[in-house]
Amino acid sequence: MLALKLPLAAGTPGAVLEIRGPRDYISAFFARLPAIRVEWLAIFASLFFSLSCNYLFFSAALANRDWSSSSSWVFGAGLFVSITALQAIGLLVLLNRWTSKPLLTVLFIVTAAASYYMNKYTVFFNTEMVRNILRTDVKEASELFSLNFCIHMLVFGVLPSVLVWKLRLRTTPFRRAIPIRLLYIVAAIVVAAGSTMMIFQDFSSLMRNQKEVRFLITPSNYLFSLSRVVAADTAQANVPKIKISDDAKLAAGWGARTKPMLFVLVVGETTRAANWGMNGYEHQTTPELSKLDVMNFPHATSCGTNTEVSVPCMFSIYGRRNYDEAKIRSHESLLHIIDKVGINTVWRDNQSGCKGVCDGLEEQMLGASKDPKLCDGERCLDEIMLEGMDGVVQKAKNGNLFVVMHQLGNHGPAYYRRYPAAMRTFTPTCDTADLSKCTREQITNSYDNGVLYTDHFLAKTIAFLKTQSDSYDTAMLYLSDHGESLGENGIYLHGLPYSIAPKEQTEVPMVMWMSSGFASSFGVNKDCMQRRAGNAVSQDNLFHSILGMLQIESKYYDKALDMTAGCRA
Template structure:
């Protein structure tokens, strides 16, 4: 076939068929799971979607190669390779390549991305990406006369419109499931959503909206340590009734309380933004650390993670900046964020201090590498990045061990704060979002919040206060936005933006 010249029409159809066979099993698995495929209407919908998928992709490929065969080949090769990667993650982790997932991908650092590497990933890239790309590169394609091009385009558009209007009765179902269908259609899931992501990024406020000035109302030395968890779901904390003892230390500590809470989103950037802002909005308002720093509060940010909104403070420290002063095996894990923290607090010349510790303890898929060996309380554990290959028991054991390690870190923060006798102190732990561990065949996080399972948005919200500092309101349920107003209350900072209803303290 390579030796003969191929008509663009034939080549576009061949490429569309290969694209359909290689990359659309997840798409049609979703369709079969959500329509009555035994009914006449269901059969018509499925046949129409198959035909529409083949014709639409062939039509776009035809346009690309008619305009420029070189550009067409380059884009098609790129599509096949990226499709192979995307479908691997869809099949392995149950993700949907929507705009929020694109945001996750574009905010992923090399360290996190490399943890997903597997032999199967490489094999699928070669089989479904590289090998078809060789064929595409070597294919000899003939030009199309302008008249024939215009006739083909016109007839194809007419056919597509006829098919779309013939399925008018199914528009409601398609609209209802449009985000999922769009997130599984290759290559349009990522091409369209990358465009949407950058469009929305560009339209956001280029400069954060400043909040009204605040006033510090007393000279009492006070410190709040805000620990932002990563991918921690409340149902695996024994404090929330989990049958396995994942909180052996916190459960024995006095003055430790927990609230029911849901995250604003199922991915880090939006979850962290929600924790740090005064209200859940799409605008870029001044976040808590920036606001307090601007109003003469000592703010220290230590992180082993990423994805936060822009932080404008003096003491912003990444984990690698702390490591030179850290000794011991624990420095390879999130415990490194605690090294020298009390000394830094005591060295401050200000009476009001906010510490933010942005951890990465429960981030998958390499759960078993997120904690020191002595915290492997539950065995056997999953050591593979291909989570679907592990048993449910192995996967949950590895994840539960990250919660045990989180329990240790939080207890250590509390013990350190107890040493600061001159300070009224509080520790608030809240996760950015939850995590799926194979339930409904989903893994990790990132499903749109409107359709996400509870595992991805039910999060822990844990509070400790030093003796005689504050008491809690009898709230049972809170939100991530409660953090902003509760910190202002604890540090006794007055502001017109303050909302008493969003404060957890009496």
């Protein structure tokens, strides 16, 4: 092959580069580029982030502005310069000739992934979402990969990383480098401050009235949120949970009961009230429950919009009304009180764990089971949690048993994998996790088939409890952890900050069933409960309603939040 010799860039007199193929041409191109200062690399990287990864932020910040007015253009330009300068300040502090390439590579890759899901599903990277991502298992994460994701990662993650590694960095003696770096940082601060002051009135109004938009500024959003999550988890690591169970005891009425109790609490996943057949939805997604003697609560709301928030919150003494994430995670849960009074407590899970609410209690992880009828090697259908329940009941030391079943439910975006083929009732369906390839009708149909399967699972759970009614007083309560967006206003999945989350993500189904023996033993008037089922309830009621209904005395019990209080003898 003919070789071509080219002189290298200035600073290497007499040196030549011999080119023998396409790869050598690329190397020659970068070799002839002048070395770049780390400071300019930081500025260019910040510009790249602002231009390529912040579409959602600028769309939200500039929405509904009058573009015939010069003030709108000034605000847009000032906002762009401010964000770019502020992110440049951070990079100028962190980058040097040793850290620049590896650190920027990580930032490019992670920011590309973050921006993809932000733009595709309207994700806000606040602390709740970052914690949710960190707790996501490999199976769950794998369902989010697609060809479009890979292309996006290649363009906005891999290629910029390769470019950075190809660039030559200019080296400067340490004594000169420090004042030069400080000069760049001061200049960036002046630019950021000047551009912010120029638009301060509009900018302060935006930050005051739409606080959540700051979690759209990438990569600052996930870096800030990650630091808070790590700090909180580090502070709580190896610290025993604060006890709330010490004073708990069974009420005197327990001594008169003739049968042990078996109570099943089903924690649903990603089922929204809008698609619940018993709430009047156009698709009959609850045909089996509709034929049973159940109490349906059509006006129930969740504590959060993702599992990491809702599950700890619904079992806590704080709830949404007094929401404090640190306190919720640092205190014992409702389950610890139930276990303390001598009721055997078991958590059976087909998802990603109990999120700390069952720490120190029996936890059975069933998602990796090998049952060929219910499992495909990666995931299991929720009926796996009913397998072996006879054994769980028989192991209860004193007979009284409280079981939590944590569903995989309707976790998206792979709705089509949440139900067996026999439940493919509503068609056409979306048979891929890449929702962009499906119509709204297909997505909704697949989701509804998943709800239909939850209906079947709950009916089957009730059927199991009925088989135990000769020996036990039995009851079941179902409550989904949060809802789901299915494309309304361009929003998909869940996890939006609670203050701006649509009702599709916060309104959830809730259903209760109890045997006649349970109602009699615990003095619950089922007719009264049925009449009151139309009242507004929330996950805040769970803690106090369970304590009240099971006649467990605790100083943390609040009768005003017990939805059964007015219907018990």
